Amino acid sequence: MSEAAINDFVIKLANVNGTGSASANGLLMKAIFRMGVPVVGKNVFPSNIQGLPTWYEIRVTEKGYRGRSGDVHFIVAMNAETYERDLAELSPGGVLLYDNTWPRPHFLTRPDIQVLGVPFARLCNDAFKAARSRILMKNMAYVGTVAALLNLDLDVIHQLVREMFSTKPKLIDLNLQAIALGYDYAKEHFDCPLPFSVQSRDNTAGKVMIDGNTAAGLGCVYAGATFGAWYPITPSTSLMDAFAKYCDQLRVDVDTDLHKYCIIQAEDELAAAGMIIGAAWNGARSFTPTSGPGISLMSEFIGFAYYAEIPMVLFDIQRVGPSTGMPTRTQQCDIQLCAYASHGDTRHLLLFPADPGECFEMAVQAHDLAERFQTPVFVLSDIDIGMNDWMVDELTWDDSYQPDRGKLLSTEELEKIEKFHRYLDVDGDHIPYRTLPGTHPKGAYFTRGSGHNKFGGYTEDGQAYKEVVDRLRAKWHSAASKVPAPVISPSKKKACCGIISVGSCDGAVLEARDRLEAEGLHLDYMRIRGFPFSDEVEQFVADHDEIFVVEQNRDAQLMGLLLLETDVPREKLIPILHYSGEPLDYQFVYSALQEAARVRKIA
Amino acid sequence: MTSFTKPHIRRKNEPVNKLGLVRADYDGAMSTLCAGCGHDSVTASMARAFFELSIEPHRAVKVSGIGCSSKTTAYFLREAHGNNTVHGRMPSVATGAVAANSALTYIGVSGDGDSLSIGLGQFVHAMRRNVNMLYVLENNGVYGLTKGQFSASADLGSLAKRGAPNEMPPIDPVSLALSVGATFVARGFSGDREQLVPLIKAGLKHKGFGLIDVISPCVSFNDHKGSTKSYAHTYQYYHKAVHADYVAPSKDIKVCYDEGEIMPVEMHDGGVIRLRKLEKGFDPRDRAAAMSALANAQKNDEILTGLLHIDETHPDMHALNKMEDRPLNEIPYAELNPGAAKLHDLQKGFR
Structure with missing residues (x-):
């Protein structure tokens, strides 16, 4: 647990889904980002269109950590259904902001927190006539209040509102009015800003905020993919949406309106797999985005592509299984499924991006590898990477790139x-x-x-x-x-033990490792980025006495793969497993490593 | 067992097509099906149709699923790529292949098990998309490779080899095709090449999805007394409704026909299909009329054959997706790569 401080705290917004809160919350995060302070945003949403609880968490981190912290210092509680849970989650010393149009005196049962009430509903009902506006504008009203409490730059917020509604200018004034309502109320009734707030910095230059599915879709455009087939499935849908959007912008002939691409919404995942196999067999770069249930359905075709040696590119945006599982929650639960998908002796190439930047790069690499090795290649992303906006270095492109079409006879x-x-x-x-x-x-x-x-x-x-x-x-x-090499981050001092992890665990693992190092526990860290495992993976395993394998599934799938595919003895590997479906936070990793080190007497 | 190579035997004065090729140039490997199998006749008809249309063998693509019928793509057009995919999933592979290169001629071969049971979904959706291919469904009402189980096209009351009757209603591919908007729907019989070869030629030239349901008896498991898919039964109840001839594009095409008896349908390549009505009052250009004729024939236990429906006006998959004529697989990378400067621009919205 860490204290909130200037440019170092977590704000969580608890909403009802379908009420327009997502854009308001995105606006708050973008405002902080534009003030030059790094942010980590996580959207925890239901598999539902309207009426269920949804949370948006923004970590403000001047040091630029990339994972969640595990703390909540400021809750904007806009969903009465989850008041109890939200109240319980707040760290001591935290602040709870809620709509006191309907007062809740029992919030005062926690003396260790500060409760702030703003009558958002009443303010909006008085100010706006249309029923829908009264609901939507409550979001913008709390944006105003949060802006006052956190000392956000109103000019930045106003500019974002103008950009957001650039195609519907009538809505700009309405939204600015709502923001002012919440802002003025806070200035009048509370001590603004709070002890923790945002101060402008210059730490986000050269960065963009982008989600992994958009980056992967864009990567497929740059890879020269001309054919995509898919069956809609959460959380992969936005990948094909992005590919379609960029193709529409970049690949439609302005004179003839004809397309240099083809996207087919298939009748199911089996058909999507068959279509991309047919297109690749016929020489068009092609791909399908899907999630775990889709991989299960595609498995027969994956074996066909493996045995008949046909290039195949699959994006698995992993979600919580088994079966339908929790479709909007994140996990790394398809590692072993994808490694050996299909009946008979089959084994595949896997790429593991850790953020949207790598989704872009690996989308291109996946197409090159699939054609070079004439085989299925999986890009294993997840909901956390795929659907959350991440702050990453601006994507770059090497204009000298040429696709590797592999051994194709002319x-x-x-x-x-x-x-x-x-x-x-x-x-x-x-x-x-x-x-x-x-x-x-x-x-x-x-x-x-x-x-x-x-x-x-x-x-x-x-x-x-x-x-x-x-x-x-x-x-x-x-x-x-040939698959992406692991990233090895050595400890400052020589370490006898290490950590192996993968994908979206990276931010939390690095932060936990750094904090433990500051306390004298030294651990080398290797992040795996490709399968089959390279010599560097074998070497890392050989070089360390004990290795903690941090991953997001119940059954230690990455550890299992290491045991099967390297010479590592079983007793060297210690699983650290997170599989609740929420993105990994550093405190979980920190505590687990600390405890494991204590039990094993690792200094 | 391996595949056998068919000997190349050249005869004197053999007819050649416009490419100077003989009929044997359209052969493939030796068939490994049972002697007398209907499918071998269909294979021969397909080879003949490609020969007569003077299609370069290597500019054709053969796709199939799994089963006896699906094996036959190895038995013709040895110089064409073949793709023997997985069971019931040929339509999806064909869809992707056609999307990648529309300049080739695609023929899919499947059976009643492959198309109407395991592959029913893909079969229907390929028709809805109007994928530009000819789909030949070799229909024998029985699973041959697994030795005699009923398929979904087995008629009510048809008897299995050991005497058990089929008690579930059949799925009729032709009725199904008409109901989901297929744009070329025909039925033939492996025993009638005079009707089948012109149907295949017309189907290959049709721009869009062409289905030919070919009754193709299984001599090993479904050619006995009491089977409604036997040679004897088919010959007895066979009813030709419409005869179709494909006439290639040519300056000499004379649009001359007796109104009401011969109906010309113009094809996208400039050719014409001449439909010769054998049935009064039936116009295959009218989907509702085709459905009604089919229902009447079923009521009378007749097997209605010929080109039962054609619609050259409905856009095919390429047109629906607004694709340019140039195959996707021929677009140079330089035209597909937006470049580094553009990537910078595209990210303005992410700041």
């Missing part, structure tokens, strides 16, 4: 060769050449998921079958040095 090359065999390892690199339909009569072959020999012919001969699947395994293994 018409001219086919003209020169005597005979083409689809699955023959001509170069000794385990990767055969492939051809596209329509290029040359010599390039024809019969793609099949049934047993085939190295020439592409049907076989039920055990030896001929083994020759192909052994090469497939070698091919997969050779990708270990």
Whole structure:
């Protein structure tokens, strides 16, 4: 638990979903970001359109930490249904702001907090006529109050309102009026600002606020993908929305209105998988965004693409399972599913982004790897990365980039060769050449998921079958040095123990590690970014006596994968597991590491 | 077992098509199906249709699912890419392939198990999307590779080889196709190549999804007395409604026909399908009329065949998605890459 201070505190907004609170909360976060102070935003929302509880948490962190802290210093309680829970969650010394149009004296049962009441409903009912405005404007009214209490720059807020409603200018004045209502009330009734508030800094230059799904969709545009197929599923939908939006902006001929892309909303995930396989088999870069249930449904096709050696790019925006699970809550629960998806001996390439910046980069890498290795590639994001706005370095692009189309024979090359065999390892690199339909009569072959020999012919001969699947395994293994390398962050002092983690755990793990280091517990840290595991992963495991594996699932899936795929002995690995569905916070990791170190007597 | 190569035998004075190719140039590997299988006749008809249309074999694409029928894509057009996908999922792979390159000619081969049971969803949705391909459904009412279970197209009361009757109503692919808006719906019989070859040619030239339901008896598991998908039964109840001839685009096409008897339908490539009515008062351009004729035929236990419905006006998947004519897989990367400066601009809204 840490004290709130200037530019270092957490504000949580408790709302009812479907009341327009999301844009108000986003505005608050953006205002702080524009004041030059780094922020971490987490939207914890229900699988519902209207009426259920939803929370938005903004961590203000001048030091630029990237994870949640676990504290709540300021609650804006706008949902009577969750008052009890919100009250209980507030850290001692915290502030609770609520709508006292209907007073709640029992809030005063916590003497260790400060309760502030503003009659938002009454103010809005007096000021606005339309029923919908009265609901919507309550959000802007609390934005005004929060701005006064946290000393936010009103010019920045007003500018954001003008940008937000640039296409509906009539709404600008209405919203500014609501903000003034809440602001003036606070100035009149409370000591503003609070002891913790925001002071302008210059710590966000060169940064953008973007969510991982948007970044991944944009990455697919830059990768040169022209075909996408998908079945709507939370939380992956916004990835295809982003791809569609940018294609609409960038790839529609202004004169003819014709498209240089095709997006198909499939009848289910099975069909989405088949479509991207068909398009990739025919030479168009293609992809599908989905989540765990979609991967389950696509599994048969994933095995087909693996065995028939067809490029396939899948984005799994992981959500809480099993089954339908909690569709709007986050987890890293599909690691093992994706590593070996489909029946028979199958193994795939996995990429693990840790933030939207890496979603952009890895979207491009996934397309290159899928074509280079002619195999399915999974980008394993999650709700936290995919749907929350993260502060990251502005995305950059190298104009010299050319897509790696892999070993694809052109018409001219086919003209020169005597005979083409689809699955023959001509170069000794385990990767055969492939051809596209329509290029040359010599390039024809019969793609099949049934047993085939190295020439592409049907076989039920055990030896001929083994020759192909052994090469497939070698091919997969050779990708270990081509998937993104792990990021290793050594301790300041030599450490005998380490941490391994993955994806969206990164911010919380780094912060916990730094704080433990300040207290004398030294741990090296490696963040895995690709599968199959590279030599660096093997080396890190070999170099440390004990390793804490931090991940967001119940069954220690990453640890399991390390045990299966490296030489690490079982007793070296200690799981640290978070799987409640809320994004990981550093205090959880800190406490778990501290306790584990104490039990194991690690200094 | 491996696939056998069919010997290339050249005969003297063999007819050649416009490309100078002979019919045997459209063959594939040797069939491994049972002797007398209806599917082999369909394979031969498909090869003949491609030959007669003078389509370069390597500019064709064959796709299939799983089952006896799906195997047959290996038995014709050896110089064309084939994709023998997973069970019931050929339509989705075909959809993606067609999306990536619309310049090739696509033929899908499936069966009643592949299309009407495990693959019913994909089959229907490919028709709704009007994917530009010909879909040949080799229909024998039975699962052959797993040895004789009824399929979803088995008629009520049809008897299995061991005598058990089918007690569930059938799914009729033609009625289904008409109800979901398919733009080319035909039925043929493997035993009638004179009707089937022109149907296949017309279907290949149709811009949009073409379905040909081909009654194709299974000699091993469903050709006995009491089966409604046997050769004997099909011959007995076979009813030709409309004959279709495809006439390639040419200056010499004379738009000359007896009104009311021969109906010309103009195709997107400039060719014409000439429909010869064998049934009075039936216009295949009218979907409702086709449905009604079909219902009447079913009532009389007749197997209505021929080109039962055609609509050349409905946009295909490419048109619906406003895609340019150039195949997606031929668009150079330079045209797809917005570049670094643009990336900077795009992020203005994220600050």
